[in-house]
Amino acid sequence: MIALFNRTPRAPLEYTRTLWMRLWVGSVLVFLYAPLLVLMIFSFNDSKRNVVWRGFTTKYYEKALNNDTLVEALVNSLTIAGLATVFSLVLGAMTAVMLWRFKFRLKGIVDGTISLPIIVPEICLGVAMLIFFAWVDWPTDLIWPLNLSAITIAHITFCFPFVTMVVRARLASFNKEEEEAAKDLGASEWQAFRDVLLPHMRPALVAGSLLAFTLSLDDFVITFFTAGPDTITFPVKVYSMVRFSVTPEVNAASTLLIVLTVVLTAIALKIQGTRNLTVSHA
Amino acid sequence: MAEQHWKENPKGFWAVSATPLLWTLLFFLVPMSFVWLYSFGSNVGLTEIEISGTLDNYKRATEWLYVSIFLKSLAVAALVTVICLVVGFPVAMALTFASEKWRPWLLLGIMLPFWTNLLIRTYALMMLLGTQGYANKTLGWLWDGASWLKVFFGMQPLPTWEPVQLLYNNFAVVLGLVYVHLPFMVLPLYSALDRLDKSLIEASLDLGAGHLRTLMKVVMPLAMPGVIAGVMITLIPALGAYLTPDLMGGTDSQMIANVIERQFKRANDWPFGAALSFVLIYAMFILIALQSLRKPRRGEAK
Numbered sequence: 001m002i003a004l005f006n007r008t009p010r011a012p013l014e015y016t017r018t019l020w021m022r023l024w025v026g027s028v029l030v031f032l033y034a035p036l037l038v039l040m041i042f043s044f045n046d047s048k049r050n051v052v053w054r055g056f057t058t059k060y061y062e063k064a065l066n067n068d069t070l071v072e073a074l075v076n077s078l079t080i081a082g083l084a085t086v087f088s089l090v091l092g093a094m095t096a097v098m099l100w101r102f103k104f105r106l107k108g109i110v111d112g113t114i115s116l117p118i119i120v121p122e123i124c125l126g127v128a129m130l131i132f133f134a135w136v137d138w139p140t141d142l143i144w145p146l147n148l149s150a151i152t153i154a155h156i157t158f159c160f161p162f163v164t165m166v167v168r169a170r171l172a173s174f175n176k177e178e179e180e181a182a183k184d185l186g187a188s189e190w191q192a193f194r195d196v197l198l199p200h201m202r203p204a205l206v207a208g209s210l211l212a213f214t215l216s217l218d219d220f221v222i223t224f225f226t227a228g229p230d231t232i233t234f235p236v237k238v239y240s241m242v243r244f245s246v247t248p249e250v251n252a253a254s255t256l257l258i259v260l261t262v263v264l265t266a267i268a269l270k271i272q273g274t275r276n277l278t279v280s281h282a
Numbered sequence: 283m284a285e286q287h288w289k290e291n292p293k294g295f296w297a298v299s300a301t302p303l304l305w306t307l308l309f310f311l312v313p314m315s316f317v318w319l320y321s322f323g324s325n326v327g328l329t330e331i332e333i334s335g336t337l338d339n340y341k342r343a344t345e346w347l348y349v350s351i352f353l354k355s356l357a358v359a360a361l362v363t364v365i366c367l368v369v370g371f372p373v374a375m376a377l378t379f380a381s382e383k384w385r386p387w388l389l390l391g392i393m394l395p396f397w398t399n400l401l402i403r404t405y406a407l408m409m410l411l412g413t414q415g416y417a418n419k420t421l422g423w424l425w426d427g428a429s430w431l432k433v434f435f436g437m438q439p440l441p442t443w444e445p446v447q448l449l450y451n452n453f454a455v456v457l458g459l460v461y462v463h464l465p466f467m468v469l470p471l472y473s474a475l476d477r478l479d480k481s482l483i484e485a486s487l488d489l490g491a492g493h494l495r496t497l498m499k500v501v502m503p504l505a506m507p508g509v510i511a512g513v514m515i516t517l518i519p520a521l522g523a524y525l526t527p528d529l530m531g532g533t534d535s536q537m538i539a540n541v542i543e544r545q546f547k548r549a550n551d552w553p554f555g556a557a558l559s560f561v562l563i564y565a566m567f568i569l570i571a572l573q574s575l576r577k578p579r580r581g582e583a584k
Contacts, residue, residue, distance in 0.1 A: 021372060022376075035403070036395070038416060039405070039409055090301075095302040098295070101294075102295050113306060113311070123539040123543065123559070129313055131320060132312065157305070157309045218399050257399055257402060
């Protein structure tokens with residue numbers, strides 16, 4: 001509030017301090033956050049019909065946590081996201097190093113092909129995965145966590161190009177003389193990679209893994225097409241709940257996931273500092 | 283040190299490239315080529331599909347029913363992109379010119395919804411837009427207020443407020459897509475504006491141009507690469523959107539992705555679905571080609 005009424009005259013370029021700009025940004029933030037806040041508040045509402053406030057309760061959290069399929073779906077989603085993140089990180093970093101470091105024939109085509117999963121619409125990739133796994137007759141009745149393998153593979157395929165993108169942007173600022181110096185001083189190829197290049201890539205690796213984790217956890221369409229009849233993930237479960245029966249349980253489960261997202265973001269910020277994180281994302 | 287030719291260091295090259303290349307081949311190119319092959323196939327029997335090289339699926343895709351759905355998807359995606367640009371540009375400006383202290387928090391404020399689950403965000407918006415939801419209640423209050431004002435000035439009151447249908451129609455689809463894609467637009471705009479040399483704006487203002495003229499003649503042209511990046515990053519996913527039209531749309535707001543999904547799940551006509559998928563992919567390629575055709579002008583930030 002103090003900032004709103006301070007008296008220092010506004011410099012010509014301080015657009016953010018004009019009133020209409022503040023109102024605009026304020027309304028956009030309300031637009032972005034109001035639905036989420038309402039959703040979270042109504043997860044504590046003591047009413048089945050979700051719309052009128054009838055008093056505070058946490059019973060829907062209890063119900064959500066006792067809903068075995070919901071918990072199973074959440075565990076599945078987190079497992080898939082974790083696995084997809086690890087694999088995407090390795091594949092993405094390798095690809096970034098390959099494209100940054102080496103010259104080879106057909107490089108333009110390889111570069112374009114690897115970033116294609118970013119451009120191809122989700123629905124088409126989902127369809128492709130459906131046809132592919134049906135054709136190879138991928139077993140769907142394996143024990144946990146092997147029954148998640150098809151979904152995980154599909155997720156890695158669309159997540160790792162994003163990691164490549166982030167890591168590549170970071171590699172562009174690497175001073176190759178540092179690596180040469182390390183080698184001149186007797187470091188092997190592997191040692192130079194591990195002790196010089198890898199530390200330089202670290203912020204991008206953190207940002208990339210966060211991105212991969214979020215993308216995987218977020219995905220509905222591709223999972224919808226790849227999931228066997230017995231495997232269920234959190235977005236697929238929420239989808240069927242929203243479709244058929246809107247209950248405050250969905251609000252409770254969603255609130256838990258939002259809180260998880262905020263916590264993950266806070267951890268990432270703690271590791272990296274706000275500026276680094278936001279820059280490598282944009 | 284320039285890029286190294288791979289033959290100078292074949293071991294290092296294969297160490298980093300073998301796995302990603304194999305992965306892309308096996309789990310991306312092979313599945314995509316299956317879709318491509320299926321699009322030239324036909325159904326024989328209930329589960330059997332024969333790749334006969336027929337063009338019937340593509341011919342069927344040019345029927346008016348499907349062309350109109352496709353055009354409608356394009357129109358919706360374009361409208362969503364324009365709204366995101368108009369709404370997002372001032373936000374990106376505000377981010378660029380915010381004080382050092384506030385900028386990271388403002389950025390975080392824009393990005394946090396982008397990290398939140400898409401389905402949860404869609405559901406949250408649906409809750410708000412329902413006939414009993416808060417959007418309708420707010421409109422109702424405004425309506426009653428207007429009615430009261432009219433009475434106050436001695437006029438006839440307005441008829442009683444009837445909740446309007448905000449959900450399950452085209453309006454809801456556009457609003458939902460804007461809600462989901464706004465952060466996608468703001469981020470590239472911001473990164474382009476952030477790189478812009480602020481002294482150019484100062485020079486323009488010093489030389490007598492107003493703020494609006496400076497914005498149109500100086501800031502906009504220089505931020506063009508960011509605008510284009512933002513448009514592409516919004517338009518492409520919006521064109522292929524499945525979830526928002528499925529959950530928030532009515533019977534007449536089906537988009538192309540919903541039609542594709544139906545071919546694979548309910549209609550069980552995989553070859554036709556594959557053909558439609560490839561029509562969508564070709565449309566993406568055309569959009570991207572159009573964008574790269576545009577020659578970068580001198581002085582544009584890369």
